[in-house]
Amino acid sequence: MYFGCCPRLNIRYPSALASRANREKSESAQDTWEPCEYRCIEFDTSLPAQVKCTLGGTGAGSKELSGEKIQSPHKMSRPRKEVISWLCYLSAALASHAASAYSPAKEQLMEYWQIAAVPVLVGITTFTTGFALAPMAFAPLSEVFGRKPVFIYTGVLFVVCQICCGATSSYPGMLVAQFFAGVGGSTYSSMVGGVISDLYASNERNTPMALFSCAALFGVGTGAVASGFTAQYTTWRWVFYSQAIANGILVGSFALFFSETRSTVLLRRKASEFNALHKMAEQAAAAAGDADSIPRIRWKSREDEQRSSVAKLIKISVTRPFCLLFTEPVVFFFSLWAAFAWAVLYVALAAAPLVFSTVYGFSLSESNAILASMCVGSVMFAPLSIYQEKFARHLERLPDTPEARLYFSCVESALLPVGLFVFAWTVNAAVHWIVPAIAIGIATMGIFSIYLAVFNYLSDTYGSVSSSTLAAQSFCRNGLGGVLTLVTKLMFTKMGYGPAGSCLGGIALALTLVPWALVFFGKEIRQRSRFAE
Incomplete structure (x- = not known):
């Protein structure tokens, strides 16, 4: 028939x-x-x-x-979702760990290559450059070939480059290896948002996104602390070898336990x-x-x-984020807000050892151990960011709009300028060192709030093109962080600790107006947008 x-x-x-x-x-x-x-x-x-x-x-x-x-990823069993999610959180922590682990080794690298501090710190800039650019190509590849193979292949590249960083005796070799390490490690952070979107409906994403944000900030602190002790008591080479071992275990875990979510x-x-x-x-x-x-x-x-060809997808993936960045006011100002907040982390990585070693006489490991306050701040803020939205929705106080994602961040993002101002004016031998350390933790909580608000709001507002908006803010975030690292020491030594910290605090305070503007005018702005849904 x-x-x-x-x-x-x-x-x-x-x-x-x-x-x-x-x-x-x-x-x-x-x-x-x-x-x-x-x-x-x-x-x-x-x-x-x-x-x-x-x-x-x-x-x-x-x-x-x-x-x-074969079922929809949304219908995966809860234990399987948890395994996949926690692998992603761990990957985000290790990517941030790698970004912050380089700085404490700079003194040994300066002595090894007989060069100044700024050329050594260019290694951070090359890492963040690879970290910012690579996701624009990897995002469409993960849509065509799947999340799992992209995670595994880029993870292998990350491990190989970490080994090369530890083994190289050449300064140019270090810069090249750092760039490709950034390329390989970029998916550990940039693709996690896509995996969360694959697994969870919009009203379920706040908790996994909060845990992802916590992991990313926690990793920044652990990188500085671990690298400080490693650099002081062993050699700078083990800063990279230790990461290669940890990331090698993670790649094996992805191969064994990660299920495709695309x-x-x-x-x-x-x-x-x-x-x-x-x-x-x-x-x-x-x-x-x-x-x-x-x-x-x-x-x-x-x-x-x-779907079009892979080449066309990559072309769109590379050009669309910049189109959105310069034509969509929401994307531009949110990217600026997130970029500055994330850049403060890189400033802290360079400023904390300088400040605590000169003012309080701390050693290399002790100065970097102060950045454990980032870990404490992120862990303390994670439960609040998870349960505050659940509590408000239980009381039916939050409307079902993207702007509802910003209500808490309007207040909590003020913790960033507060932390910066407190740090700037309490770094004094007459003030106990715990006070500026607490200030770093407070600023980290503000960064957490901003990071989470930006991810949630852009995802809810731009829907099908949200990956491009997140790529735009990631590019700005990592680009600005890599640049500010080079000028942090000069800024704090020339301006003084108080004025330099206050300058950063003033910029952070001005940028806290961004969520307030969208709370009041976000609906009208979205209605005039060509891309908002």
Whole structure:
């Protein structure tokens, strides 16, 4: 019998999928049967009853469940979601750890290469440059090939480059290795937001995003503390070797325990398995002399049908973030806000050892241990950021709008300028060192609030293009952080600790107006946007 045959769909494939598509076409061309009906597959699609019946009769009935077991990532079991999420949180912490671990080794590197501090710190700038640029290419690759292979391959690159950083005897070699380490480590942070979006619905994302933000800030503190002790009591080479070991274990964990979360990749797998089962059923029916009993159907993913080539995807991924950055006021000011907040972390990495060693006479390890206050601040603020929104929604006090994400940050982001001002004017031999250390923790809480608000608001507002808005703010964030690292020592020594800290605090205070403006005018701004949803 003839089963609902229709013309082939005009399907465009990414270049990596073209060979498989061509093989299927050539196989179809060799068939003498009637042409196939091509259908778009969904997660709830089941095999036609005729196919199931035929496969059961051939003893292959158990195979029919292989494709139907593939479900939407939103429907994954809770334990599996937790395993995937915690792998991502750990990866974010190790990426931030790598960004902050370089600075404490600068004294040994200066002596080893006989160069000044600023050239040595260029290694941080090259790392953040790779960290900022690479996600624009990796994001579309993860959409086509899946999150897991991108995590694993870039993780291997990260480990190899960390080993190269520890083994090199060349200053240019260190800069090159640091750049590619930034490229490899970038997915450990930039792709986590995409994985969270894959796994959780919009109203469920606040908790995983808060834990992700906590991990990113916690890693900055651990990098400085661990590297300070490592550099003082061993050698700068073990700063990098220790990271290579930790990241090697993480890559192995991704290979063993991470399940693919990208829905388009899962649908493509389901379509491939369904097509294989259809062919088995067709062959069995033909052998039984009843070929017309099986519908001639082939399955395709709707997203693959509509997707352009990988080259075009990368071009869009590289250009769209800058288009949004300079044409969307929300993206521009949020990127500026997040960039400055994150840059303060890099300033602290350079300023804390300088300040605490000169004012309080701390050693290298003791000066960097002060940055453990970042870890304390992020851990203390995480429960608040999780439960405050749940509590407000329980009381039905939060409207279902993107601006609702900003209510708490309007107040909590003020912790950043407060922490900066307190740090600036309490760094004094007459004041106990615990006071400026607490100030760093307070500023970290403000950064946490800003980081979380920016991610949540941009994701909710820009929907399908939110990855581009997040790429824009990531580029600004890492770019500004890498540049300010080079001028921190000069700024604090020339201006003085108090004026330099107050300058940063004043800028942070002015930027706290950004969420207030969107709370009052965000709806009107979104309505005039070409990209907001």
